[in-house]
Amino acid sequence: AVVSTQSTGKKDNSMYKACPSSDCNKKVVQESETEYRCEKCNRSYPNFEYRLMVNVKLADATGVEWVTVFQENAEKILGKTSSELGQLKETDEEAFERAMDEPTFGKFTVKIRGKIDTWNDESRVRLSAVHVEQPDTVKECDRLFKEIESFA
DSSP: OEEEEEEEEEOTTOEEEEOOSTTOOOBOEEEETTEEEETTTTEEESOOEEEEEEEEEEEETTEEEEEEEEHHHHHHHHTSOHHHHHHHHHHOHHHHHHHHHTTTTOEEEEEEEEEEEEETTEEEEEEEEEEEEOOOHHHHHHHHHHHHHHTO
16 A cells, blocks of 8 residues: 555546446446436346446656546545536536546555556556555554664
8 A cells, every 4th residue: 555645547438337237337338318328238228327447646766657437436536426426516516627626636555556558559557546545644654653763
């Protein structure tokens, strides 16, 4: 886990309309004004759920990385639920933009997983957050003191 600071986030494509089924997070296709179809479940629903998939730029003493943060962890960083953000996006775009910018320069303890993807014979590492929480400053200070003492 790394204590990092969020320096920025990408707002475009940060949310999508997903299947309301509890065991499915796939994107739905709007078939009519009141009907949404999930291709994975092969069903139509009268509603959908907003899901978050936010790309944030995290920085610590070692550098800066773009990390993808999904639903529950994104809600922890943004301080709002995906439903609240979806409502803002539909009714007040400026308030949505402010809500997405609010956590900028906020500190979080983030556990990150890396995965190598290959596309067109080009490999790259994709990072995603598996756990996000507010930093425990006392615990972090103790860790840093121990690290400093190990240099003596």
